[in-house]
Amino acid sequence: MKRLATIAVAAAALAGTALSAYAEDFKIGLSNGWVGSEWRTQMIEEAEAAAALWKERGVNVEVVAQSANVDVPGQIAHVRNFISQGVNAIIINPNSPTAFDPVFAQAKEAGILVIATDAEVSSPDATYVGIDQKGWAMESAKWLAETLDGKGKVVAINGVAGHPANEMRVAGYREVFGQHDGIEIVNEVNANWDQAQGQQAMQNLLATYPDIDGVWVQDGMAAGAWRSIMDADKAGDIAATGEIRKDFIDIWTENKLNSGASVNPPGVMASALNVAVLMLQGRELKEPATAGQYGNAMYLPIPFISSDNLAEAAASMEGKPGHYSYTSALSIDDAEALFK
Amino acid sequence: MTATPSIAREGRGGFGALLDRFPFLPAIVILIVLLVLNGLFEPNSLSFRSLTGLVRTYMALMLLAVAQTYVVYAADIDLSVGAIASLVNVTIIVLMQHLGGGGLSVVAALGVGVLVGLACGLVNGFVVAALRLQAIVATFATSIFFTGLALTILPVAGMPAPTAFWRTYGGSFFGIPFVFYCVAVLAVLLYLLARSRLATQLLAVGDGQQAAFQSGLPVTAIRIGGYALCGVFAALAAFCITGDTASGDPLVGAKMTLFSVAAVVLGGSALSGGFGTVVGSVIAALIIGLINALVFFAGTPSHWQNFVQGLAILAALMVGILVSRRGRA
Numbered sequence: 001m002k003r004l005a006t007i008a009v010a011a012a013a014l015a016g017t018a019l020s021a022y023a024e025d026f027k028i029g030l031s032n033g034w035v036g037s038e039w040r041t042q043m044i045e046e047a048e049a050a051a052a053l054w055k056e057r058g059v060n061v062e063v064v065a066q067s068a069n070v071d072v073p074g075q076i077a078h079v080r081n082f083i084s085q086g087v088n089a090i091i092i093n094p095n096s097p098t099a100f101d102p103v104f105a106q107a108k109e110a111g112i113l114v115i116a117t118d119a120e121v122s123s124p125d126a127t128y129v130g131i132d133q134k135g136w137a138m139e140s141a142k143w144l145a146e147t148l149d150g151k152g153k154v155v156a157i158n159g160v161a162g163h164p165a166n167e168m169r170v171a172g173y174r175e176v177f178g179q180h181d182g183i184e185i186v187n188e189v190n191a192n193w194d195q196a197q198g199q200q201a202m203q204n205l206l207a208t209y210p211d212i213d214g215v216w217v218q219d220g221m222a223a224g225a226w227r228s229i230m231d232a233d234k235a236g237d238i239a240a241t242g243e244i245r246k247d248f249i250d251i252w253t254e255n256k257l258n259s260g261a262s263v264n265p266p267g268v269m270a271s272a273l274n275v276a277v278l279m280l281q282g283r284e285l286k287e288p289a290t291a292g293q294y295g296n297a298m299y300l301p302i303p304f305i306s307s308d309n310l311a312e313a314a315a316s317m318e319g320k321p322g323h324y325s326y327t328s329a330l331s332i333d334d335a336e337a338l339f340k
Numbered sequence: 341m342t343a344t345p346s347i348a349r350e351g352r353g354g355f356g357a358l359l360d361r362f363p364f365l366p367a368i369v370i371l372i373v374l375l376v377l378n379g380l381f382e383p384n385s386l387s388f389r390s391l392t393g394l395v396r397t398y399m400a401l402m403l404l405a406v407a408q409t410y411v412v413y414a415a416d417i418d419l420s421v422g423a424i425a426s427l428v429n430v431t432i433i434v435l436m437q438h439l440g441g442g443g444l445s446v447v448a449a450l451g452v453g454v455l456v457g458l459a460c461g462l463v464n465g466f467v468v469a470a471l472r473l474q475a476i477v478a479t480f481a482t483s484i485f486f487t488g489l490a491l492t493i494l495p496v497a498g499m500p501a502p503t504a505f506w507r508t509y510g511g512s513f514f515g516i517p518f519v520f521y522c523v524a525v526l527a528v529l530l531y532l533l534a535r536s537r538l539a540t541q542l543l544a545v546g547d548g549q550q551a552a553f554q555s556g557l558p559v560t561a562i563r564i565g566g567y568a569l570c571g572v573f574a575a576l577a578a579f580c581i582t583g584d585t586a587s588g589d590p591l592v593g594a595k596m597t598l599f600s601v602a603a604v605v606l607g608g609s610a611l612s613g614g615f616g617t618v619v620g621s622v623i624a625a626l627i628i629g630l631i632n633a634l635v636f637f638a639g640t641p642s643h644w645q646n647f648v649q650g651l652a653i654l655a656a657l658m659v660g661i662l663v664s665r666r667g668r669a
Contacts, residue, residue: 035646044642067642068649071595072585073397077629080393081636084385098498099585099592102506106393122500164498 023058026089026280028273029082032067033075033095037220038323040067042266043093043118046329050270053332054277061277072099079103082112089113089276091269097164098122113279117272118264119165120292127289128297129272133165136262136302137172137218140241143260143306144214147239151182152213155205157225159193159218166218173216186212191221199224206232215240219264223248226257244305247322249314256307263303267329271300274335283339298338303328359664363608364620366663370606370656371623374630381637392517396510398629399519400425400580404596405603405621406530407573411566412604413542415549415613416468416475418567420483421574421600424460425593427486428453428578430494433501433588441502454575460486461571465564483597490590497589501582509583522580530618533569542566546613599628602653606660627656 030047032040044065051061064087066078075095082090083106090107094100094116101123104114108125116123117130144154156173159166170188177183186209191197198221205212206228215238217225222243229238235257242252242259252259275298279285289298305313305326313326330338359365379386404421411418432449439445460482467478511518533539541562545552553559574593581592605611606627607620631652640648 030642032642035643041643064636065642066636066645068645072589072592073400073581073596074632076584077397077632078636080390080397081385081633083393084387084390084633085382085637086384096497096585096587096589098500098587099589101500101586102510102584106510110389122498161495164496167496 024281025060025062026277027062027064027085027087028276029078029085029087029090030063030065030067030269030273031075031078031082031090031092032065033070033072033078033093035067035069039266039325040093042325042327043269046267046327047091047269047273050273050329057332059277059281061273063273070095072096076100076103079107083107083110086110087112088280089115091115091117091272091276092121093118093269094121100126113276115272115276117268120294120297122294124294124296126296128292128294129275129289130268130297130300131264131302132292132297132299133168133264134172134175135299136264137169138176139302139304140260140262141173141176141216143304144216144239144241145176145180145183147258147260148183148214150180153184153186153209153211154214154216155186155209155212156188157198157201157205157215157217157221158188158190159220161190169218177216183214191224193218193220195221195224197221197224199228201225202228203232206234213238217241219243219261222259222261223251226251226259230255242305244313244326245322246317246320246324246326249305249310249317249326250322253310253314258307260304260306263305263326263328265303265327265329266325267327268300271330271335274330274332275338278335278339286338286340300330301328355666363615363617363664364623365608366660367607367620367623367627370659371627371630374627374634378630378634378637381634381639385633385637392519394626394629394633395523396517396519396584398625399522400577400584400593401596401599401603401628402622402625403526403573403577403580404593404600405607405625406526406618407570407577408600408604409607409609409616409618409621410539410542410569410573411475412601412609412611413539413546413613413616414563414566415546415611416563416566417479417601417611418464418570419476419479419597419601420460420464420486421570421577422593422595422597423483423486423490424457424571424574425578425581425596426590427460427490427493428456428575429582429592430490430499430588430590431456432578432582433499434493436502436505437499441504443504446502446505450579453578454572457571457573457575457578458568459571460574461568462564464571465567468567469560469563487590487594494588494590497587497591499588501586501588503586506583506586509580519580526622530622534618538562538565538569543614543616546615548614599625602657603628606653606657608660608664628653631656 048063051063054061072095104123104125107114114126116126116128120128189201191201202225239258242261244261244263291297291299407421432453435449464479467473468475545559545562603624604621606624609616635648
């Protein structure tokens, strides 16, 4: 009987090794602290899909996700759960730039790689892999300034005052418009990244300044702003920034709007995951991640959609639902090219 | 630490009597069940490091639940505890920054923090007990007022705390994590308060304001005292939040308010006042933390996590209330 048990245990152990036949096994935790938009859902789904692609290379990447509406202490609990579970790396879309310093330090002590994406963090124990929010704003501001031939009256519609990403974006467009003497910013308002508030704000702005030439509006509100512009029959006279969601791209195509959109792709987390796996393999970056205000950032390229490549963007989103965002991510090969 | 109601509940034996003596028994049972379940799904979650992390994360909620319990004793409620915690958080962060971040400046900032909490509690008490506004609406209004103040003091989340401050909260002394010293101090504090006159008087007021008044108790002063105590504990909660997040955030406590009310009920106190236990509230705060962890360790798909969390808290509330009701019926 005892012998039988020994054999059974041995067989189980063998089966166990057969199951984990991969050369490498990594467990990566994904934490998302806000589920208010489809963009975040798409972000997680793309990261999970990216993890599955590593199988072809003999690397088994298991992804565990925590995604819920939580406050900062709640997201700290996310990180602690990952530490308990003994993940190899944590990829987080953080709810605060500074509040994670202590818990990231604890994760690092436990030998866990921490990567933040979408919003930068101050922790020296983490690396940021994502777009430069200031650069994101500068791209579309440049487009607007060039479209207006460097002169005209412009209004700006921003997100939540005081939010770190919002402040970086505001700094970005102000810098670009400041370089063009002919561009005058006549007003800047906040519409809290809400389509309805964006629409309302645009209506008010059109009533107050009937002669504006351009609108710099952040994503999440641009569709609303454009609705007001179209309702006022000004679509032909005004150039305004746009969105990357499929429903807006369709309206843009149909009405031949004069628009341009910087892309903050939901694929940033997938890019971060590919970078994380390479780091876990012990590879070193060609250029260490030292960009940004906290000196720990690695910025990803920011795609841009304008009327020139609109058809291409629309084609890539064919058959997707209206809330689907135009996306791009570092493939495994792209990511590998960044490493020694 | 168990507060027995002023009305005699004698003459009943068995389970009912046990529940009267230890109203937090159902909460303890739920806590043990959750610990076992967490251990089954993720053995590591019962490691010393993980349990320390759990206490570190939920210490603030424990203190807020205690704060809430004292006002609930008197059949009042405080929907501004989270806002008070946020206000104290930004106040001490800004003060520590201005005073240079040395040891003395930290102590001074914490002192001011307690005073701010106390002041907020007194404002609440004045509005509710002296002006006789409905507690639920009045404290909701003051919560907006306190949040507004916090936003004036620190408009953007993110000013860092001195490293020494959060290293202390996250650190260990003589091999024991700092938060366990906090727990010990809290236990002593709660023990002393349970023997204090204020606690008994609050329960008496909660049991029947009219009767308390007629028997000569200064009801208004007692209720104000309850809110003041609540404000002080909310300030202590803010210290823990600050220790764990190492930064200021004018909105950090907002979501914790209703969790503190849930913890009070889950712990075995009656929202109708006159009967309660701070120990139960402390345990219940840990229960909420363990539920959140369990939902993840059990492998719930990410888009279902909020849903399952809510459901599990509801289930725990129902179990606790049904058991207590049967015991006391």
